[in-house]
Amino acid sequence: MRRLLGPILLTVALATTATLTGCTATGGETGAITTAASTARDIDLARFDTADEWRTGRAAGATVVDDRLRFDSPVGTRRYNGHRYEVARWDSPWIAPGFSFTELIASWSAATPGASWIEVRVRGRSAGTGGSRTSWDVLGRWARGDKRIQRSSVSGQTDDGTSVAVDTWRTTGLASYQLRVVLLRGAGGGARPSLDLTTAMASALPSTAGATSTPGPGRGIVLPVPRYSQMVHTGHYPEWGGGGEAWCSPTSTSMVLGYYDALPRPRTYRWVAGEHTDPWVDHAARMTYDHTYDGTGNWPFTTAYAAPLAGKAFVTRLRSLREAERFIAAGIPLVVSVAFGRGELDGTPISASNGHLLVISGFRQNGDVVVNDPASSTRAGVRRTYGRDQFEKVWLEASGGLAYVIHDQAHPLPSSPGNW
Numbered sequence: 001m002r003r004l005l006g007p008i009l010l011t012v013a014l015a016t017t018a019t020l021t022g023c024t025a026t027g028g029e030t031g032a033i034t035t036a037a038s039t040a041r042d043i044d045l046a047r048f049d050t051a052d053e054w055r056t057g058r059a060a061g062a063t064v065v066d067d068r069l070r071f072d073s074p075v076g077t078r079r080y081n082g083h084r085y086e087v088a089r090w091d092s093p094w095i096a097p098g099f100s101f102t103e104l105i106a107s108w109s110a111a112t113p114g115a116s117w118i119e120v121r122v123r124g125r126s127a128g129t130g131g132s133r134t135s136w137d138v139l140g141r142w143a144r145g146d147k148r149i150q151r152s153s154v155s156g157q158t159d160d161g162t163s164v165a166v167d168t169w170r171t172t173g174l175a176s177y178q179l180r181v182v183l184l185r186g187a188g189g190g191a192r193p194s195l196d197l198t199t200a201m202a203s204a205l206p207s208t209a210g211a212t213s214t215p216g217p218g219r220g221i222v223l224p225v226p227r228y229s230q231m232v233h234t235g236h237y238p239e240w241g242g243g244g245e246a247w248c249s250p251t252s253t254s255m256v257l258g259y260y261d262a263l264p265r266p267r268t269y270r271w272v273a274g275e276h277t278d279p280w281v282d283h284a285a286r287m288t289y290d291h292t293y294d295g296t297g298n299w300p301f302t303t304a305y306a307a308p309l310a311g312k313a314f315v316t317r318l319r320s321l322r323e324a325e326r327f328i329a330a331g332i333p334l335v336v337s338v339a340f341g342r343g344e345l346d347g348t349p350i351s352a353s354n355g356h357l358l359v360i361s362g363f364r365q366n367g368d369v370v371v372n373d374p375a376s377s378t379r380a381g382v383r384r385t386y387g388r389d390q391f392e393k394v395w396l397e398a399s400g401g402l403a404y405v406i407h408d409q410a411h412p413l414p415s416s417p418g419n420w
Contacts, residue, residue, distance in 0.1 A: 199316070
């Protein structure tokens with residue numbers, strides 16, 4: 001489990017059988033992960049979503065109200081894209097996951113009314129007393145809507161041994177890290193952006209999946225997740241990541257929201273052309289689109305969209321399908337990221353993909369994985385069963401076992417070994 005290293009003084013800074021290539025997992029755009037020499041699957045998640053947890057950090061211009069971190073009064077101003085914004089911020093304590101981590105993915109649930117938005121940053125520290133610190137890197141600039149601010153990642157920032165690959169912070173191995181959330185609102189306005197949840201998942205993973213896990217508590221459980229096909233949206237709104245054939249992430253997320261009866265209200269997607277099937281998928285694509293990455297597969301942007309609809313949502317990694325079974329047993333389907341070549345995953349509606357998201361809906365009695373695969377050309381073909389050995393390999397080796405965990409109040413999380 002992580003250790004909080006205590007508060008510090010703030011520094012002032014503001015388909016068919018074709019190969020599917022459009023639906024690309026992020027984390028470096030190919031789904032590849034930075035691996036460690038060890039065979040251990042080290043994963044740790046730090047979480048801030050209660051008043052006590054927020055207060056372990058340091059706030060400037062922000063306050064905690066009913067378990068939310070909220071903009072209170074500005075502590076400075078900043079210009080961005082020709083507009084002036086008032087600024088508040090919150091810094092987490094230094095967090096040590098207990099191993100030398102090579103990747104970190106932050107996620108959040110925020111409200112950004114009016115002309116407001118948030119920016120999420122991270123910096124790290126090497127091991128030892130007085131370990132050297134990296135500079136702050138930006139992990140994302142985000143607003144719930146897209147009328148005033150364009151959601152954007154900031155890939156690159158290559159310096160002092162760290163870099164950003166869309167939504168993933170990569171390091172050469174650090175002992176601890178600190179998050180910063182900057183809350184911004186239009187100067188002179190009264191908007192109060194706020195956060196309900198912030199998480200950070202740090203990991204150090206081997207390059208291979210290892211032996212296939214044995215079936216566990218999810219055997220024989222299949223959740224009634226509705227079936228949506230991304231392919232019925234082919235050609236829809238190509239300005240958002242290339243159109244429906246690339247929308248595996250928003251389609252999978254919409255299936256999970258539908259399972260919780262938490263799809264967006266019809267008035268929010270009235271802009272979608274009337275003849276479009278499942279218009280909430282078009283809406284999800286627009287509301288998760290990363291204007292810099294030019295895609296709808298930014299992992300934390302997607303969970304940030306889902307969180308206020310369902311209740312809670314965040315990005316993490318799991319060590320095996322055995323851990324995924326614990327979520328299924330708790331009634332929580334998972335959106336996961338895989339990649340595979342020809343012949344590596346039997347029974348798929350596509351022959352290969354360099355990055356694809358789908359829903360784990362359950363498990364057969366023998367441990368094989370029941371999925372809702374949005375790459376099917378029709379709704380009827382979305383529900384499929386994949387062999388446990390093949391699926392676990394293409395999941396763990398492609399994305400490190402990455403999962404969107406989306407759940408409502410009626411489905412609390414199972415007990416955690418530290419990574420959720």
